[in-house]
Amino acid sequence: MKTEKISEKYSCVAMCPMRNVIARFANKWSMLLLVILDEFGVMRFNELSRAIPDISPKVLSGHLKALESIGLVKRNLYAEVPPRTEYELTELAR
Numbered sequence: 868m869k870t871e872k873i874s875e876k877y878s879c880v881a882m883c884p885m886r887n888v889i890a891r892f893a894n895k896w897s898m899l900l901l902v903i904l905d906e907f908g909v910m911r912f913n914e915l916s917r918a919i920p921d922i923s924p925k926v927l928s929g930h931l932k933a934l935e936s937i938g939l940v941k942r943n944l945y946a947e948v949p950p951r952t953e954y955e956l957t958e959l960a961r
Contacts (some may be wrong), residue, residue: 896922898931901939901960909943909955934960 896919904910904916910918916927931954933938939960945951 878955894930896926897934900927900930900934901956904940904954904956909953912954914951914952 872902899919900915903915907914907918912924912931915931916922916924919927922930931940931942935942938957941955941957943953943955945953
């Protein structure tokens with residue numbers, strides 16, 4: 868009986884829109900990447916890597932791609948030799 872009341876009380880938690888927002892930043896690196904990009908503006912991949920020395924390139928790349936896919940980070944790729952890639956916050960992220 869008591870567990871039914873509890874589940875009824877919190878039934879809207881699964882549908883809460885804030886849950887999706889928080890899930891995007893509830894990992895170890897995403898919020899830190901957003902803060903660094905906000906502070907320094909446009910940054911290249913290696914600059915981000917140096918700014919967070921304890922993140923591996925694979926993890927950094929994955930988080931940047933995830934943030935790009937949800938529209939918080941913009942990736943600019945320049946066709947140069949060697950290739951140059953820059954990252955910056957979008958208006959939505961600001």
